[in-house]
Amino acid sequence: MSFQQGLSGLNAASKNLETIGNNVANANTVGFKGSQAQFADVFASAITGGGGNQIGIGTKLANVSQQFTQGNVTASNNPLDIAINGDGFFRVTTNGAVSYSRNGQFQLDKNGYIVNANGARLSGYMANSAGQLSTGNAVDLRIDTAILPPNMTTEVNGTFNLDSGKTAIAAAVAFDPDDATTYHNATSVTVYDSQGDSHIVNAYFRKTASNNWEVYTADDAATPAAAPALLSTLVFNPDGTLDAATLGAMPLALTVTPDNGASPITIDVNFTGTTQYGAAFDVRTMDQDGYSSGALSGFNVGSDGVIIGRYTNGKSATLAQVVLASFTNPNGLQPMGNNMWAETSTSGVARVAAPGSGNKGVLQASAVEDSNVDLTAELVNMITAQRVYQANAQTIKTQDQVLQTLVNLR
Numbered sequence: 578m579s580f581q582q583g584l585s586g587l588n589a590a591s592k593n594l595e596t597i598g599n600n601v602a603n604a605n606t607v608g609f610k611g612s613q614a615q616f617a618d619v620f621a622s623a624i625t626g627g628g629g630n631q632i633g634i635g636t637k638l639a640n641v642s643q644q645f646t647q648g649n650v651t652a653s654n655n656p657l658d659i660a661i662n663g664d665g666f667f668r669v670t671t672n673g674a675v676s677y678s679r680n681g682q683f684q685l686d687k688n689g690y691i692v693n694a695n696g697a698r699l700s701g702y703m704a705n706s707a708g709q710l711s712t713g714n715a716v717d718l719r720i721d722t723a724i725l726p727p728n729m730t731t732e733v734n735g736t737f738n739l740d741s742g743k744t745a746i747a748a749a750v751a752f753d754p755d756d757a758t759t760y761h762n763a764t765s766v767t768v769y770d771s772q773g774d775s776h777i778v779n780a781y782f783r784k785t786a787s788n789n790w791e792v793y794t795a796d797d798a799a800t801p802a803a804a805p806a807l808l809s810t811l812v813f814n815p816d817g818t819l820d821a822a823t824l825g826a827m828p829l830a831l832t833v834t835p836d837n838g839a840s841p842i843t844i845d846v847n848f849t850g851t852t853q854y855g856a857a858f859d860v861r862t863m864d865q866d867g868y869s870s871g872a873l874s875g876f877n878v879g880s881d882g883v884i885i886g887r888y889t890n891g892k893s894a895t896l897a898q899v900v901l902a903s904f905t906n907p908n909g910l911q912p913m914g915n916n917m918w919a920e921t922s923t924s925g926v927a928r929v930a931a932p933g934s935g936n937k938g939v940l941q942a943s944a945v946e947d948s949n950v951d952l953t954a955e956l957v958n959m960i961t962a963q964r965v966y967q968a969n970a971q972t973i974k975t976q977d978q979v980l981q982t983l984v985n986l987r
Contacts, residue, residue, distance in 0.1 A: 585635025586969030608680030609948040663938020665901030669697035680916035727773025730867030736850035769867035770839035
């Protein structure tokens with residue numbers, strides 16, 4: 578009697594319905610990967626072999642295989658929502674235990690660590706104070722909200738065009754910053770001392786002879802303001818370019834002494850690229866490398882996983898980098914619930930590296946990866962599984978009727 582085949586079919590159809598039901602239940606679970614029930618036929622073992630006319634005794638559940646296909650990416654308003662586009666898993670730790678996830682819904686905890694809804698901490702590489710990533714072992718990522726310390730100005734680079742058509746001012750006429758007739762052009766640059774306080778340094782350009790320009794500087798760092806000082810004399814070639822001797826003197830040394838207790842500001846001033854052409858005075862570039870202190874105002878995650886912090890002083894700095902883990906056989910991962918998997922001997926050892934390297938996918942910030950469950954396909958599969966269940970029940974019913982006929986024989 579084939580009751581055994583029918584019972585195994587009922588059990589298999591039930592497991593299939595459970596798998597489909599789990600997929601449907603997680604159709605809106607971020608980072609969820611749908612599963613597929615896989616079955617195998619069963620034959621009675623025989624020492625001498627069953628021969629070609631052996632009839633199977635039913636079916637069994639061989640495996641429930643998760644389908645690690647890409648889910649749709651949906652935008653969100655959380656800058657710490659991160660979607661993986663391609664291969665790889667987030668590496669997260671819970672009290673030191675490592676697990677892996679495709680759910681990129683993260684937030685900051687009270688200690689500044691990047692965590693998921695279950696409190697597991699996201700792993701990656703941290704950056705030092707100079708913004709250099711320590712790409713050794715992956716560690717728990719923590720966003721440092723400390724004040725970005727100020728950086729004292731050490732370099733000023735300026736390029737200008739000085740009007741060759743200007744009339745030279747006689748050497749007997751003393752330079753006076755308050756008298757615009759004693760110089761031709763002026764500009765200014767903001768520099769910063771060791772405490773992050775800003776100071777204005779003015780530069781005055783005065784033509785004293787053909788192809789010769791004097792440069793005076795004055796700053797507001799001291800009270801009363803220090804008298805302007807001659808910084809340099811720029812000598813130009815007949816073609817309007819700076820003379821090589823003047824270029825050899827670059828950079829020029831400028832010292833600003835604040836009266837607020839900060840260290841003196843020693844600045845290298847470089848005017849390389851300045852020209853003297855028959856055109857109006859023009860400030861082409863005026864750059865310096867100092868800045869004041871700043872508080873962290875926000876951050877964003879790049880496609881390569883690098884987290885860039887933005888500060889209130891207009892500066893940005895590398896804070897950390899999110900890493901991804903990949904496996905030779907992701908189907909060998911052990912599901913742990915809460916959208917996480919654990920490494921097993923079947924999956925192989927996790928290969929951890931930066932997003933975009935090797936075969937790893939890239940990241941998209943302010944976005945999440947939706948479940949890869951195709952709801953329409955699952956509903957169709959559910960109908961098929963229901964029919965299979967009914968058919969197996971029918972075989973049991975038929976066998977019951979046959980058995981009843983035998984019992985009633987006289």
